[in-house]
Amino acid sequence: MPDDQRVTLKVGFAEQLRDIEVQLPAGEPKPWDARSELKVVGKPHPRVEAPLKVSGAAKYTHDIVPPNALWAAVLRSPHPCAVVESIDVAPAQSQPGVSAVLALVKPGERVIFAGQDIAAVAAKTPEQAEAALRAIAVGYKTEPFVVDTAAAMQDGAPLVHRGKVTERSTEGDEPGAGGSAGQRGNIRTSPSMKKGDAHKGLRMAKVSHEATYTTQVHTHSALETHSIVVQWDGPKAATVWCSTQGIFSVRDEFAEVFELKPADVHVHTDFLGGGFGAKFGASAPGSRMGFIAGELARQAGAPVRLLLDRKEEHLCTGNRPDSRQHVKLGASVDGKLTAIHVVAHGSAGIGTGAGVGRNAFGIYSRCPNVLVESHDVFTHAGPGTAMRAPGHPQGAFALELAIDELAKKLKLDPLDLRLSHDEHPVRRHQFELGRKQFGWDAGRKQAAALRDKQARVRRGFGVAASIWGDFGRGKAVVATVSVLRDGSVEVKNGLQDIGGGITTVVAQVVAEVLQRPVEAVRVRLGDSELGPSVGSGGSVTTASVTPAVRAAAEGVKTQLTALAAKQLGRKPEEVTWSEGQARAGSKSIAWAELCKKIEGEAVVATGTRPETYGAYPVKFMGGNSYQIAGVQFAEVRVDTWTGVVAVERVLAVHDCGKVMNPLTARSQVQGGVILGTSYALTEQRVMDRVRGVMLNPNLETYKIAGARDVPRSIDVVFTPVDTGANNTGAIGIGEPSTIPTAAAIACAVHDALGVAVRDLPLTPDRVLAALGAVPTRGAG
Amino acid sequence: MQPFVLSRPKTLAEAAELASASPQDSALRAGGIDLIDRMKEGLEAPARLVELRWLGEADREVLRALGPGDERVQIGALVTLAQLAAHEGFGEAHAALREAAGSAATPTIRNAATLGGNLLQRPRCWYFRHADLVCLKKGGTACLAVAGENKFHAILGGGPSFIVHPSTLACALTALDAQVEIRGPSPRTLPIAELFVTPKQDSKREHALQPGEVLVRAILPKPGPEQRSGYAAVKEKQSHDWPLAEAAVRMSLRSGAMTDVRVALGHVAPIPWRSREAEAVLEGKPPSEALFAEAAKAALGGAKPLRDNAYKIPLAQGLLREVLHRVAGVPLPE
Missing domain, CATH: 3.30.390.50 (CO dehydrogenase flavoprotein, C-terminal domain)
Known part of the structure; x- marks a missing residue:
C-alpha cells in the first residue's frame, strides 16, 4: 500500500476553476475532479431495478409473508391525555385465531397522545386481530390536554411532560443541530444561533420589517407505511424485514430490545416504499413496533407481520413540526441588512426538534447581526421527527417571505436584495442563471401590471434559497466488489435504496472503474450481512457509499491489472485499460479471457471511504464540509375571486457536486419540488382542539398534491461543483431540493397579490383573507 | 372491516325486500364507493350487502337508462359519473350535469360511482367520519363542528347539524329542476328538493328514503330551445x-x-x-x-x-x- 499522498485537484464550478492540493490517505484513489473524463458516471441511466418495480416483482416489506405468519394489530389510545386505571387483555386471548396478546401499558401509566400504544395482538387474519382488540378492556381517567401550539405556550397550560425531556437522535437529524438550553412549562429552548448584535442592528436600522409567520404540521405519509416482519430463528437469533431508511439502526435497536448480539439479527430491506426521516430503528417514533412484533412472534412461536394502516401512519410515526416564527429584519435606506432576528416556536407534539434557524443564520451572510432563537413546544399529539431537511422548509418560508416584504418597503428587487447579501459564489451564480432562464425581470413587470389594474387573475414570481451541508460520512461504509471467473461483476453493501436510485449509481461507479456495461454489474443491497453502511438520512447516501464502492472497484482492478501483467508478460505499471481490455504495448487481453485466469472463484476487494477531505469553495457553518447551494424560482397564478393558487412553473437550480446520474438526480429534485409544493398549498395535520384527536388521519382530508396540483412544469438545472470532498465528487441532493420550494411559492403569491400570505398552507381562505375579502368572523 | 353476506338478487322487488331490514342488517350496494368507505372506517357493519348491479335484464335496463325517453332525459340510478361526464346527448342545456359529473373525485372513482350512490351518500364531515367520536348524526347531543374545526362546514341552512351535503350531482340536478323516482312499498316521484332532509327536519339523515325503498332514476324536464x-x-x-x-x-x-x-x-x-x-x-x-x-x-x-x-x-x-x-x-x- 502506498503512503499518504498529496494530489492536485481541479475544483470549482462553471468558469471558476482552480487547482488545490489535497492530502489523501493511503490507498485512496485519486478523486474524480473537473479534469476527469468519465464515460458512465454523470451520464443518464434508467433505474436498473425499474422493471421489477413496475411489474410488481419487487418485494417490499408489506409483501413479505413467511410461512405461518400472523397479523399483528395495535390498540391505540383514543385520548390525548389519560391515566390508565385498568387494563385487561385476557378476553382477547380467547378470541378466534388469536395466538398472542400483549399489554403495552400498566395501570397508573399516563398516555400523552391519541394514538399511543396500549395493547397488541397477533392473529391468523387481520379481521381476527382487529376483532380481538375490541375485546380488550381498558379503563382511563382522562386528564386535561392541549393540542394547539399557541395554547400550549400559555402559563398554566396542561403539562405534556412532567420531567426533563431528552432527545433521541437518529440519522435523519441534521448533524450539529439540536440540544437544549432549558425547559419551562411546555417550552423547551434550543441553543441560540448568534452573530454580532441583532438588537443593536435593529436599533440602527432605518427601514425595518416585523411579522409573524406560521407553518403547519406536515406528516411524512410515505407510500409504504411503517412495517416490520419478525421471524425468530431460535431463542437468540431473528430475521427481520423492515421498511426502513437504516438497516443497521433496525438491527441494533432490535438486538438491544431483546438482548441479542447484533450479528444474530439479520435485517432485510430489499425495497423501500419511501422514507422522509421517520423510518429509523426497529420502531416508529411514536410506536414500539420492533418490540411489539418481536414479542408477539416470540410468544406465538410464529412469524409476525406488523403493517401500520394509513391512520396509524398519521398518528404515531412522526411529522414535521409546525412553527410560529416572529421575524424582525433591519436595513439601511440603501438596502443593506443590519439585522436578522428570528424567534421561533414550534410543536413537535410530544417530541423535540422544532428548530428552524439554519436558513436565517447561514444564507444572507453579509448581514452582520443575526440572532435565531428556537423553542420546542410540547403538545399532546404524535411526535415530531426529522423530516426531509428538518427545520429548513419552515425556516426558509419565514425568512424568505420576510426578505420579500422588506424588499418591497425598500423598493428593491427581492432578487437583488438577496444577491447583495449572499456570499456563496455558487448560489450567486445560480441566482443569476435562474434570473435569465426564468424570465425574472419580465415576469416581475407583468405581475406588477396585473396587480396595478387589480386584475381578477394575477401572476406572481418568487425566488428562495437553499442551504445544506455535505454530510457524507467517512469510515462508515465497507463495500465489496467481486469479479468472478465467468467475468461477472458483483457489488455488495448492506445499504437500503430509499428510492433515489443509489442501486443504479453504485452499478455506474463499478461500471466506470472496470469498464463494464452498467447492466453487467449485479448490485446486492438491502441486507445487513452485506457489509456496514449508512442510514439514508441527511442526504449522505451517495456521498458516503459511492467512494467506498469506487475504492473497492479500484482494488479489484489493481488485482486484475497484476493478473493481466502476468498474462501479458509485462509489469503492472505498463498495463493500461481501454474498452474493457487490458493492454500493454502491442498486446492485449479481453475481459472474458482475463477473468478465466483468475485463481480460485473470484477476485474480491473491499473499499471504505475516508473522512471528507475537501470543501471547496465554501464551508457549511460550524463544520468542515462543503455548503450545498440551491435556488428555486416559482411562478404562480392566483384567482382573486376564489383564492385558488396554482403553481405554473418551478425552476430548480441545484448543486449536488458531481452529478452521478442526471436522470435519477433530476427525479429526486422533482420529488423535492413536488413535496414542497404540496406543503405550500394543501398538506396540513388538523387537530380537534376540543377533543385532542387528529381529524384527518387519511389521504382524503390530509391533502397531498395530485397530478393537477404539481407545477405545470418543473425545470431542473444542475450547476456541477467539484468540491474535492471525496473520490467520486458526489454530495447530497435529497434534502436541499425541497427546502426553498414553499418559500419561493409564498414569495410568488406575495408578488401576485401585493400582500403576503404569512401562513402555510396557502389555501383559498387565507388568500381571500389577505385580500381583505373575508367578512368579520362569525360567532363560533 | 367485518365479514358480511353478499346477495345478488335478480329483481328490484327482491332487492328492495332484502334491504327493507334495518341499516344494521342490510345495505344496498351499487358502486360501493361510500358504503365500503364507511365499513372500512368502522362506521357501519351491515350484515348483508344487496348488490344492485346484478339485477336481471328488465330492471337493469331501467337502472342503467341514460338518454331521452319521451321528451325528458332519464338517468338510471346505476349510470356512472364517467358515463354522465362523457354523455354526448347532453348539450348546452344540460352542461351543468356533465360538468359536475366530470369534476367529482377521480377517473377511477367516476368509473364505479353511480348517480344513486352519489345522491344518497353520507356526509364527509370529519366528525361524522371519525369512528371514535359520537356526533349529532350518530346519536350525540351536539354537532361537534360548532365548537371544533369547522372550516369545511355549512354557512347556509346550518343547525343543529352543520354538515355540507356531499353530492356534486345534487347541486347540478337542483339547478336543472330534476325529479327522482323511487320504488318500494309506495312508489313515488319527487322533485329533487324533496329528496333531501334538512337537519332541522331530522339531523340524523340527509335523504327521505325509507328502508326497502330504492331510488331508480332521475328525470330532467324537457329543456326549452334556449x-x-x-x-x-x-x-x-x-x-x-x-x-x-x-x-x-x-x-x-x-x-x-x-x-x-x-x-x-x-x-x-x-x-x-x-x-x-x-x-x-x-x-x-x-x-x-x-x-x-x-x-x-x-x-x-x-x-x-x-x-x-x-x-x-x-x-x-x-x-x-x-x-x-x-x-x-x-x-x-x-
Missing part, C-alpha cells in the same frame, strides 16, 4: 378533493334577457342550496357583470358563518359570478 346551464367547483386541491363550494346555474336567454333562472350552490349547506334570492335578481334582466355581482351578493346574503368558514362567502360569490359569466356568455373580466 336553455343553457353550467357548473363549477372550487377546491383546495385540484386532484381528488371535496369542493369548498359549488355553483350550478340554468337559464334561458331570450331577446337578451335571462329567464327560467335557477341557481344552486353546493357544499355551503346541509342540502343542495337553491338560491331564490339570486334567481330574483337575475330573472328577466339582461346579463351583465354588475348584475352578476349583485346576484352573488344576494345568494350569500343569509350566510351565517362559523368561526373558520366566513371565507366561503366571498369564495362562493366569486364562483357563482364566474359560472354566471360563462353560462350567459358574458366575458369574464381579466
